[in-house]
Amino acid sequence: MDTPRFGVPERLAQRMTMAEQHEYLRARLSRRRVLRRGAATAGTVAGAGLLGGAACAADTKPAPAAGPRAGAATVDGALVAPFGRHLAFGADPRTQMRISWQVPFAVRKPYVRIGTSPLELTRKVEAEVRHLHTPSLSDKLPAVDQFYLHAAVDDLRPGVTYYYGVGHADRDPAEPRHFASVGTFRTAPDRPGKFVFTAFGDQGVSYDALANDQLILGQNPSFHLHAGDLCYADTTGHGKKSDLYDARVWDSFLAQTDSVAASVPWMVTTGNHDMEAWYSPDGYGGQLARWSLPGNGPDPRKAPGVYAFVYGNVGVVALDANDVSYEMPANKGYTGGAQTRWLDRELEQLRKRPGIDFLVVFFHHCAYSTTSAHASDGGVRDAWVPLFDKHQVDLVINGHNHVYERTDALRGGKVARRVPVEGSADAVRDGIVYVTAGGAGAKLYEFPVPDSYEGHVKDLDEVKTYHWTKDGEKNRDSADWSRVRYTGFSFLAVEVEPGPRPRLTVTALAESGERVDRFEVTRPRRQ
Secondary structure, three states, X not given: OOOEEOOEEHHHHOOXXXXXXXXXXXXXXXXXXXXXXXXXXOOOOEOHHHHOOOOOOOOOOOXXXXXXXXXXXXXXXXXXXXXXXXXXXXXXXXXXXXXXXXXXOOOOOOEEEEXXXXXXXXXXXXXXXXXXXXXXXXXXXXXXXEEEEEEEEOOOOOOOEEEEEEEEOOEOOOOHHHHHHOEEEEOOOOOOOOEEXXXXXXXXXXXXXXXXXXXXXXXXXXXXXEOOOOOOXXXXXXXXXXXXXXXXXXXXXHHHHHHHHOOOOEEEOOOHHHOOOOOOOOOOHHHHHHOOOOOOOOOOOOOOOOEEEEEOOEEEXXXXXXXXXXXXXXXXXXXXXHHHHHHHHHHHHXXXXXXXXXXXXXXXOOOOOOOOOOOEEHHHHHHXXXXXXXXXXXXXXXXXXXXXXXXXXEEOOEEEEOOOOOOEEEOOOOXXXXXXXXXXXXXXXXXXXXXEEOOEOOOOOOEEEEEEOOOOXXXXXXXXXXXXXXXXXXXXXXXXXXXXXXXXXXXXXXXXXXXXXXXXXXXXXXX
8 A cells, every 4th residue: 555645645755846745735635624623724824813813722723814713712821931942144144133933822922022131121023923734644643733933133233242032922031030031142243253153964853963952052153054954854855655744843853952043043954854845835835934044045935045144254155955956856946047046146246245255055965975875966066066166165065964074175076185184275276175064963874985084094095986867866986085984973163264364174073072073274365
């Protein structure tokens, strides 16, 4: 018997695009069935109606968007505690912050209080409610209603530490009893200075994911880059019999992440596990409900994980590799080439912008990796690597493969300079270093050859591997560019130093705190 994937039979899901899966689910789950499960706003992100609606009791169905259902039980708003806070920059990190959180029930008039002292949260910013309904798409899973709240805070001052509290009618975060829940963030400076940012991909909900979060917090980063596959509510990401989508995993993930993301802007992009077919034809309706990102990409409603921002002397670009992946083509070509055209323009503009030394690009599927699981994606190589070379990108960060791996400096896919542990590279002179930082907490993968990392170096002339081709096949490769390999949970910490000879010091740290790798990326001395 053909086991359903979110209600989509496996034999169909394996060859369906995200849009086709979305259409199948919507047709199969009739309006009558959805209404019977209490979802008058099924699959939509609703806002205005919930601002005036009553909170629903845990054992009742949610109220329609127009207002509370007659006779519905309610929960006192004073008893509804926010959770899952996560920050993100707006388009200008010097003056804009996006504050997001979650509540277990609908609430009235949510807002953020903010100020430069924890005792003077005098500014009040209204929040938008995004209601996400997930029907019971499997006999094993219940219907779920989630309420995500987002406040866009603009007109901030550069380089200032702000205090904030999230609340709603009947729960004022400025009250002394809620003082412990007040968070902080710091805006980007208006001139370059020394700072640290961190990065990883493929996190999920686990002890190891939580441990990595706490190590990241200890680095005191100015922001964190998450290269996709955030929580694994979708367990396999490409149509297996075991692939059951459980929306409740997001609640656990955001609660786990709160300890870091409530103070460190958590800049995410989209992995294959983050495409969720029920919500929208491209699978990104869930992401749009849960995250508020800079929104300055080619189409922020269609490609929310595509954007750019500048922090100090670093330009950062986030991409959605689902658009170009040969390995997992469910969303291949969904932007019609708009993302790649935008990337070319954006890198050109950032490279010309005064004060920017380094360009860092992050996305999910790997341009260069040698694991036995996913290896390298030829779609990424064909679409984007020539643009990275053209605009002299300094560092590329990927996830997808659940390990740490790092290349030599590459130009046109070929080794231009060998970069051992403690080595250095200059993108102008030597080429680009590609880092796979997929050891954030999900189950680890394996390499076909021994690990080689700081203190345990086992250099090889080549690694037998493969890359995915346009027809979805594995093409065998012999890689001479795999310089550092580590099978373990880990993350990146990147120290940025401006000056006459600007420098990125890139360190990979294991879950134990042990240093796995360290190298430098430099730029030519300024004249």
